[in-house]
Amino acid sequence: MKSNKLNLTDKIKPKVDGFNNKVLQPIKSWFSKYISKKTFIVIKKTFFDIYSLKKLIITIIFLLFVPTIFIFLPTGVDFGLISTHHAATIISIAILFPVFFFTLGIFFALMIGFSGSSLIAEEVKSGTMLILVSKPISRIKIFLGKYIAVIFYGMLISFISIFTLGWIGVLMKSGNIDHFISLLPFLTALYLYSLFILFLFTSITMALSSIFKKPRTVSITVFILVIFSFIAFFLIRTFIGQFYGIYQIYHFDLGYHLGNVFVLFIETLNAIPPSAAWQMLFGQLTGVYSLTSSIDPDQGINLGGLEKTNYYLPIFSLLIWVLIAALLLFFGIWSLKKREISI
């Protein structure tokens, strides 16, 4: 028995060592090489450059403004008579669209764009970067320090916004704390989605900030991208919907992919039950649902919700855009590394 144990250990040990040597060690050495004390010093400085209490409050008011209006719209439901789960679903649906389109859509992406646009471009343009790059710190650390600071700031903003919104929803609709607890899977799904948006738009912004000379050019480019993602493709889908599928426009439709990822998080955390009530509008706005009911062909029963267009599997949309964000992150690092810093 003892020898069997030993044999098992002997068999596993080389595999564990191999995993350590091939996977963990390179990751550890990469982290220790580029995420050092100096990186944290840049993170701290950049974070407090972006952050101010006044700015934070104004940003959060902006982010919460539209969904709060939606919360005030009457639902005609007596929250005292329905189950906690049902109440949480109604509150979720009430804020779903404004959160997707405004709070974590247009406003959040623009907030990241405006906060991050100046971080490299402005420093190069003004001349402060010249002293910075002459110090014994690699440009990769400078880039990562600024990048991570934007990520931390975005995480803080989205966390406060999402959970404040949850409270506003519960307080306005029912005032029952149990409803907030039932709302947590939905709020968690929103937060995870916000991290995805944060990663994507921080990578886009910082990559642009590394190549463009003027911070304004970076902001304008992010603005155009956001408008295209959330509005232009929606209009294309609405007015020339017949060509959308034929010409496979969905490949380039960031709005569709974002909707797809959003639905992935909602479904994975079982945040809102599938129902045509929200999928209909979501389908029209993002193209994720095909606007036809999902009927069981054998029994003729509505399975609860609409069929998906499935141009892409949601997980693929997530992976593709995470990969794009990662590539943009590396492109940003590479661009700054190669950039001529001179006044």
Added chain:
Amino acid sequence: MIQKKLKINYEVWSERLTKIYGKGNEALEAVSKIDLRVKPGVHGFLGPNGAGKTTTYHMLVGAISITEGKAKIRGKKAGSVAAKQVIGFLPQDPVFYEDMSGEDYLIYMGQLGGLKSKEAKRKAQELLDYFDMFDARNREIGKYSGGMKQKIGIATALIHDPKVLILDEPTANLDPLGRADVIKKIRDLSDKVSVFVSSHILSEIEQMCEDVTMINHGKIVISDSIKNIKKSYVSNLYILDTDMNEKFLEMLKNIDFISKVRIEEIDGKIHIIPKDQDKLRELIPQMLIKNKATLYSFYQPELSLQDIFMEIMAKKEDIEK
């Protein structure tokens, strides 16, 4: 091996260091194949505006790429983190985070230079005190005067205890008092660190440096100790002052062994650069007797670096023509 040892012995060393901006027909060679040899001490880097000094410095500190050739700082590849650890750099017209206080800025830069938080604070206060700015340590840099900003710039370069200071026009935009103060500080600092300092004001360099490298149009014109340069140029210039300078000037212009002759506007005396000094020394007394002129003075002055620089530049231009 010997070559490697040589590179380490120099504070700054370069071989065929070149910077070309642009490509094809629009390519501009800002620095052309320069070989720098900067020994410990204070080394001046001279040249008119646009000569290539700043471009060279930017290559040495890793702000811009090197097109061709190589450069080392104390044996470490220029632009590498290891090289930047041993250099402190003050750019021409430095730009700071204007909303930060002088002390906070120095602490931040010190930490980036590898100092611990407490150590950075101690060093920052020490430097602020050294530059007579301790009382202004909590003031925003944006509210500092030009002279104070320049001092903060030098303090920033010094914060992480570098071995070599690279200072690009440290006295630019300063009033005479500010200049004198900065020059004094640089001379004091040279006891602890080597300084590679640029200026287009040559009298300042003369006050600070033992060795100089002169650069023009991206190429090194001369590189030696000021002493040697002066020694080699001192014998060439003669100054003559008589009661008929205008007449003498016209006569001297026609003498074949005289390469240059002119009346200096400042003192009104005749400055002569002969090809054959013996012949000139014979000729002047003869001319004085023949023209019954009164001699006020005839001597060889010790040339200032400015005179030598002008002369070298003039010679270069003659050769190029």
